[in-house]
Amino acid sequence: MIIRSAGGPATSEITPRRVWLSRRQWLTGAVAAGAVGMLVPLGRQARAGTLAGATKTRYQVEDKATSLEDVTHYNNFYEFGTDKDEPARRAPGLLRPRPWTVRVEGECAAPATVDVDDLIRSSALEERIYRHRCVEGWSMVIPWVGLPLSAVLDRFQPTSRAKYVAFESLADPAQMPGTRDRTLFPWPYREGLRIDEAMHPLAFLAVGLYGETLPAQNGAPIRLVLPWKYGFKSIKSVVSIRFQEARPETFWNRLAPSEYGFYSNVNPGVDHPRWSQAKERRIGEFLRRPTLMFNGYAEEVAGLYAGMDLKRDF
Amino acid sequence: MATAVLTRWRRWDRPALHLLCALPLLILSVKGLSGDLGANPIEALVRGIGDWALRLLVVALAVTPIRRLTGLSRLAAYRRMLGLWAFAYVVLHLSAYIVLDQFFDWQAIAGEIRKHKFITAGILSVILLLPLAATSTGAMVRRLGGVRWKWLHRLVYLAVPLAGIHYLWMVKADTRQPIAYLVLILLCLGARLFHARHSRGAGLQ
Numbered sequence: 001m002i003i004r005s006a007g008g009p010a011t012s013e014i015t016p017r018r019v020w021l022s023r024r025q026w027l028t029g030a031v032a033a034g035a036v037g038m039l040v041p042l043g044r045q046a047r048a049g050t051l052a053g054a055t056k057t058r059y060q061v062e063d064k065a066t067s068l069e070d071v072t073h074y075n076n077f078y079e080f081g082t083d084k085d086e087p088a089r090r091a092p093g094l095l096r097p098r099p100w101t102v103r104v105e106g107e108c109a110a111p112a113t114v115d116v117d118d119l120i121r122s123s124a125l126e127e128r129i130y131r132h133r134c135v136e137g138w139s140m141v142i143p144w145v146g147l148p149l150s151a152v153l154d155r156f157q158p159t160s161r162a163k164y165v166a167f168e169s170l171a172d173p174a175q176m177p178g179t180r181d182r183t184l185f186p187w188p189y190r191e192g193l194r195i196d197e198a199m200h201p202l203a204f205l206a207v208g209l210y211g212e213t214l215p216a217q218n219g220a221p222i223r224l225v226l227p228w229k230y231g232f233k234s235i236k237s238v239v240s241i242r243f244q245e246a247r248p249e250t251f252w253n254r255l256a257p258s259e260y261g262f263y264s265n266v267n268p269g270v271d272h273p274r275w276s277q278a279k280e281r282r283i284g285e286f287l288r289r290p291t292l293m294f295n296g297y298a299e300e301v302a303g304l305y306a307g308m309d310l311k312r313d314f
Numbered sequence: 315m316a317t318a319v320l321t322r323w324r325r326w327d328r329p330a331l332h333l334l335c336a337l338p339l340l341i342l343s344v345k346g347l348s349g350d351l352g353a354n355p356i357e358a359l360v361r362g363i364g365d366w367a368l369r370l371l372v373v374a375l376a377v378t379p380i381r382r383l384t385g386l387s388r389l390a391a392y393r394r395m396l397g398l399w400a401f402a403y404v405v406l407h408l409s410a411y412i413v414l415d416q417f418f419d420w421q422a423i424a425g426e427i428r429k430h431k432f433i434t435a436g437i438l439s440v441i442l443l444l445p446l447a448a449t450s451t452g453a454m455v456r457r458l459g460g461v462r463w464k465w466l467h468r469l470v471y472l473a474v475p476l477a478g479i480h481y482l483w484m485v486k487a488d489t490r491q492p493i494a495y496l497v498l499i500l501l502c503l504g505a506r507l508f509h510a511r512h513s514r515g516a517g518l519q
């Protein structure tokens with residue numbers, strides 16, 4: 001599948017493929033090349049296709065991007081198991097990202113159930129390199145391909161009663177073995193945003209990374225990316241978007257309300273009961289580095305929370 | 315013939331067990347050195363060593379109940395060795411945390427011990443295990459005298475449950491595995507209490 005959008009150089013031109021491959025894969029590649037040719041190690045990476053022509057945007061970070069191997073093999077996606085290597089092992093063979101529809105409903109003038117490819121055409125594709133900070137104390141830098149969340153939401157004309165947006169992931173036990181046990185976790189995975197957060201220019205819907213269609217384990221075919229919030233807010237494999245007046249219930253908040261707040265903005269000053277948040281380990285680095293307020297996006301998003309006590313509304 | 319095999323086994327069982335106990339560490343080291351521990355090798359190492367620390371503690375704890383249950387008296391010869399291997403993994407786990415995870419950031423470490431109850435439980439467990447490891451030699455047993463040594467080593471029934479609780483509190487959501495460990499630990503503790511009552515009763519006869 002090739003998704004085209006207007007203008008800009010192809011992402012595949014911006015980031016040469018060999019840069020994405022970690023040193024480990026290069027070694028594997030070099031060994032295998034002698035025997036069966038370069039196609040084999042690259043074949044392991046095989047994915048649905050390239051996203052040609054995503055425009056490079058002003059959303060870039062100085063830091064070096066995390067390798068494709070690490071971005072796609074170290075994932076929290078409990079629908080496929082609670083170990084971080086399980087999504088990469090299980091999701092590609094099980095998740096069927098097409099055909100895929102997203103139901104948009106609630107406080108809006110034009111509710112509809114739309115095909116994901118139609119949804120993706122709401123706006124030109126962009127490449128954005130964002131920092132990604134997990135509540136567990138690790139972080140990555142990821143070149144996403146996708147579109148602004150606001151461009152998608154606007155299409156459905158939210159009314160003045162749309163104070164919040166609620167999101168739901170797929171929870172199909174046939175595709176997602178982790179969702180079979182409904183006593184352990186309150187499936188489906190759910191997340192929510194205040195409408196002004198959802199409409200913020202940083203809020204992004206990713207459909208790819210590193211210039212290619214989103215791998216299953218990263219939340220194919222479409223997922224949220226909210227770089228100023230802890231990673232679990234960035235819900236994967238979205239099937240439902242609902243505008244509502246009441247604050248939505250969320251998966252982790254329901255499991256442990258004292259640990260995972262509704263906002264869950266990255267905040268080095270507020271510790272999680274399990275993990276200190278002052279520092280983080282950037283995947284691929286040895287020493288922990290200081291965590292930045294709002295994950296380094298304070299300039300853009302601090303205004304959303306003016307006057308709020310972020311220790312209480314964590 | 316059978317006795318010859320048994321004699322030979324008795325010569326090799328302890329070295330074989332040492333090797334077996336060293337194996338997880340060997341595998342983790344090889345994986346670590348060849349870059350085979352995934353995207354977050356430090357986490358993988360801390361966790362991998364922690365897993366084996368807890369496993370070996372439970373195995374060491376289970377030696378006596380299993381010996382009593384099966385009558386395999388030879389098992390007693392493995393108890394100290396298993397306990398010391400467990401302690402070695404505990405020390406390595408803690409060292410990996412201090413050196414690799416926190417890189418000697420003592421302020422952060424002190425903060426974690428104070429603020430995160432799973433770390434508090436872990437450190438309490440280590441503190442309780444220290445005197446046991448220190449008094450594990452034959453000379454120390456003699457110096458303390460059997461009765462006092464036995465009393466001291468009952469600390470294990472506090473230290474190992476605390477290690478299990480450390481794991482339980484660390485886990486984010488799926489607590490099945492730490493609970494399984496805690497059940498095993500409680501079974502060993504139960505067997506110990508049962509034996510104490512039972513043998514006292516027998517003594518009265």
Ligand code: HEM
Pocket residue numbers: 357360361362364365366367368371404407408411415433436437438439440443477480481484
């Ligand atoms: C008897 C002592 C201890 C035992 C048996 C033990 C065992 C364990 C086990 C089984 C795990 C979970 C591994 C997994 O997830 O697969 C673990 C994790 C961990 N332990 Fe310990 N532990 C002990 C003491 C300590 C101490 C004293 C500290 C630090 C001061 C510590 C720090 C950690 C950390 C940081 C993790 C990993 C947390 C994470 O990755 O999020 N442990 N330990």
